[in-house]
Amino acid sequence: MDVSKNCVTYIFLGGSYFTCKDSTGAGLDDPNLDKEHMAFEDESPYPEVRSAVANTDDPTIPVATLRSWVIGIIWAILIPGLNQFFFFRYPSVTITGIVAQLLSFPIGRAAAAFLPNWSIFGVRLNPGPFTVKEHVLVTVCSPPPVYS
Helix, strand or coil, rough: CCHHHHHEEECCCCEEEEEEEEECCCEEEECCCHHHCCCCCCCCCHHHHHHHCCCCCCCCCCCCCCHHHHHHHHHHHHHHHHHHHCCCCCCCCCCCCHHHHHHHHHHHHHHHHHEEEEEEEECEEECCCCCCCHHHHHHHHHHHHHHH
């Protein structure tokens, strides 16, 4: 799929400006877009995303571990409870999902360091280091109850 045929680059004194028209005819005006990588379907056209996010997956990384579910459920219970408690305060304070996202990584690393390497009913308590996929699962578990 050649996306660049509907794209135009405008060059002006301060730099260049890149715009595209998609199938709806609407213009996609984004000065950060890297038009050289638009032809690759498995890579992002944004250099910031390409440098931070891998385009391959490692299926051997554990995701749904007991550790990640426990941390996610604790956040799903704790944050709405604190929000309800702080709701009656004036001015009210709201704890968002970013708090769970920022605090779950050090909590997960601490759990990986201090949990024993035991199995309960065939489920390992500590399957190894705290992974990025576990962190994403904890982050996905926490926001829905936060905003409800």
